[in-house]
Amino acid sequence: MSIAKTRIFPLKTAIARWWNNDPFTQSAAVAYYTIFSFPALIILYLGLASIFMQEDAVRGQVFGFLRANFGQDAAETFRTIVANTAPSEQSLLPFIFAGSVLIYAALRLFLQLQKALNYIWDVDDREVSNFRALILRRFISFAVMIGVLFVLAISLVITSAISSLTDWLIDHLPDMFAVLAHSINLTLSLIIISLLFAVILRMLPDKLISWAHVLPGALLAATLFMIGEYGMGLYFSWVEPGSAYGVTGSIILLMIWVFYSSAVFLLGAEYAKTLHQKSLVHNKHK
Numbered sequence: 001m002s003i004a005k006t007r008i009f010p011l012k013t014a015i016a017r018w019w020n021n022d023p024f025t026q027s028a029a030v031a032y033y034t035i036f037s038f039p040a041l042i043i044l045y046l047g048l049a050s051i052f053m054q055e056d057a058v059r060g061q062v063f064g065f066l067r068a069n070f071g072q073d074a075a076e077t078f079r080t081i082v083a084n085t086a087p088s089e090q091s092l093l094p095f096i097f098a099g100s101v102l103i104y105a106a107l108r109l110f111l112q113l114q115k116a117l118n119y120i121w122d123v124d125d126r127e128v129s130n131f132r133a134l135i136l137r138r139f140i141s142f143a144v145m146i147g148v149l150f151v152l153a154i155s156l157v158i159t160s161a162i163s164s165l166t167d168w169l170i171d172h173l174p175d176m177f178a179v180l181a182h183s184i185n186l187t188l189s190l191i192i193i194s195l196l197f198a199v200i201l202r203m204l205p206d207k208l209i210s211w212a213h214v215l216p217g218a219l220l221a222a223t224l225f226m227i228g229e230y231g232m233g234l235y236f237s238w239v240e241p242g243s244a245y246g247v248t249g250s251i252i253l254l255m256i257w258v259f260y261s262s263a264v265f266l267l268g269a270e271y272a273k274t275l276h277q278k279s280l281v282h283n284k285h286k
Contacts (some may be wrong), residue, residue: 010271010274010275010278011220011274013270013274014267014270014271014274015267015270016264017270017273017274018270020077020269021120023118023262023263023267024259024263026116026262027043027258027259027260027262027263027266028151028259028264029112029116029261030109030112030113030254030258030259030262031115031254031256031258031259032101033109033112034109034254034255034258035251035255036105036108037101037106037107037108037109037255038254039078039081039082039103039105040101040102040103040105040106041106041109042062042078042082042102043082043102044102044103044106045062045081046058046059046062048146049061063075063078063079066078070253070254070257074254075255078254099208102239103142106145107138107141107142107145109208110141110142110144110145110200110204111138111141113200113204113262113265114141114204114205114206116146116262116266116269116281117201117204117205117206117269118119118205118206120266120269120270121206121207121209121269121274123204123205123206123207128202133178140204141204143203144199144200144203144204145227147163147199147203148196148199148200176277186226188224190219190222190223190226192214193222193225193226194218194219194221194222195218196223197217197218197221197222197265197268198211198214198215198217198218200265201214201217201218201268201269201272202214209276210276212275212279213272213273213275213276213279214272216271216272216275217268217269217270217271217272217275218268218272218275219268220264220267220268220271221264221265221268221269222268224268225263225264225265226266228260228261229257232256232257232260
């Protein structure tokens with residue numbers, strides 16, 4: 001069976017469905033919830049990643065990423081927000097309360113993603129409207145959130161080691177090997193992002209989906225995500241569109257980035273659904 005029939009034609013169908021389902025409204029909703037979830041996610045991520053690396057090194061990686069993608073002013077703004085949001089350990093009760101608020105804020109983003117994925121997969125809300133099902137949905141969303149943050153924490157260690165090796169190769173070996181090392185670094189990043197997207201696509205919807213259909217969708221979304229990340233980073237380094245808005249510009253940049261990321265993620269979900277439906281039709285006619 002040709003690649004065009006098995007992959008390209010379903011992709012065209014997925015793009016048409018993605019466009020007809022108004023992905024921009026869903027992406028805007030995810031971007032909105034990210035405003036409230038982002039500081040909490042950073043704090044939770046710093047806590048998990050600090051298990052594997054020194055906290056200062058983790059902070060350097062996180063805010064270095066923000067600086068590279070959103071600019072120095074945005075990185076400093078997020079650093080201040082995180083510092084002011086992090087719960088204090090001086091008193092147990094306020095610490096527990098603040099920690100619970102952080103977890104709930106971070107969870108809202110994943111619940112919105114779950115809602116968007118259920119819409120794509122035509123899941124009837126009445127099927128999961130009873131109390132027991134709602135509790136199970138919240139638990140799954142929480143487990144996926146912690147799992148994604150945990151994988152990100154481990155990937156930080158791996159990518160840090162690869163980056164150090166890449167820097168050494170660039171300094172000590174001919175340019176050809178440096179290009180090879182850079183290619184390996186990009187490939188590793190693509191694999192990690194694809195894995196994270198696959199976990200979310202597979203676990204969040206209230207529908208059982210085969211990994212064989214999820215993985216191509218995750219790979220498509222991850223590829224577009226990395227292309228967009230590079231393009232927006234380049235654009236922001238030239239234009240700084242948030243600079244005209246002062247501190248608010250940092251939030252605007254974050255929303256633009258999340259809006260795009262959500263849109264390509266939902267396209268990956270539509271592609272997975274198209275492959276799933278094509279498989280059902282194929283099995284039916286066997």
